[in-house]
Amino acid sequence: MTLIYGHRGAKGEAPENTLASFQKCLEHGVTRCELDLHLSRDGELMVIHDPTLKRTTGRRGKVVEHDAEVLHAYDARQGGPGWPQPTPIPRLADLFEHCPFEHWQLEVKSASRVRAARMVMAIKGLAEHYGLQDKITVTSSSREVLRALMRRAPELSRGLVAEYAWLDPLKVARQYGCNLLALNWTLCTPERLHKAQQQGLHVSVWTVNEPALMRRLADFGVDSIITDFPGLAVETLGKP
Template identity: 85%
Template sequence: MTLIYGHRGAKGEAPENTLASFQKCLEHGVRRCELDLHLSRDGELMVIHDPTLKRTTGRHGKVVQHSAEELVGYDARQGGPGWVHPCPIPRLSELFEKCDFEHWQLEVKSASRVRAARTVLAIQALAERYGLLDKVTVTSSSREVLRALNRLTPQLSRGLVAEYAWLDPLKVAKHNGCELLALNWTLCTPERLEKAQKQGLHVSVWTVNEPALMRRLADFGVDSLITDFPGLAVATLTR
């Protein structure tokens, strides 16, 4: 049975990485999600994909230049389909409080050694506070982030995000003690999938939005797929 993860909530149906988007995902009965994290100026975990504010809020500057209090006042509706009501950038703590997901893929983008350390420690502290340590996997394509996870928060489940095949993703995942491989769907051959699963990895492929592709990857035997349209995925894979 292939599991379904909502990509940034339900990115194709609501403004990405907003509470509305994650609620939309849950409305479809999809209780797994993938999201992106950046630290605010005052060290809070904010749910936003880009390091800058421009694309989703129309504002200037980087996320890290703004306090959490400022960021939750910014409307992130530009990051997706039309939406009537304002959609603030959420704190991760708000989603932990309001959204009952059974598993969270928390992606951390590339970061300096210091920022990677601060981010993974903040994730662990928040997951502990909400009793979600066993429901979180921190994913990244950044060696710096994966090293920080190994060094500072070894009890956090971790995953490698692999977009390109220029380095063997299975070797990188094994080297970093990963339990999950978030694989760009174009890299998901039956051979690589089988090898990864034999290595004990949960293989999660992204971003899968076409029904025919959903069915094909499910037939391959992927463990989960990440989609902008969780409702469509449910309809496609439960027929």
């Protein structure tokens, strides 16, 4: 059975990476999610995709230039589907408190060595505090982040995000001891999928929004899909 992950919650149905979006995902019975993390100026993990605020809040500046309390006051419903109420940028801790997901894919974008280490330590601390070490896979396309995970939080599951074919994703995943491969669906051939699974990787394919594509990838045997429309995925593939 192919598992379903809500992409940034339920990005196609509610403002991405907000509490409303993750609650919408859970309403569909989808208990796995993917989200993106950046550090605030005062070192809190904030759930937002871009390093800048413009696209989702209309504000100027970078996430890292603002404290968590200020970021949490910003309404992040711009550029997504219409939504009646303000939807603040959540702290990761807020989601851990309010959303009972069975598994979380936490994506960390590329970062300097120092920033990668800070983010990994912050994730490790929250995972320990909430007892979620076994329910988290930290994913990244950044070797710096994967290296920091190996060194500073070896107990956390790691995943490689592979968007382009210029590197052999299986070789990189093996090099950094990954358990999961988050693969752009255009790279998902039956041969690559089979090789990855032989290597012991859970293959999670993104971003899959068309029912016909969902069915095709499920027939290939992917372990999970990441979708903006978790409700549609449940209708198409059934509840995992």
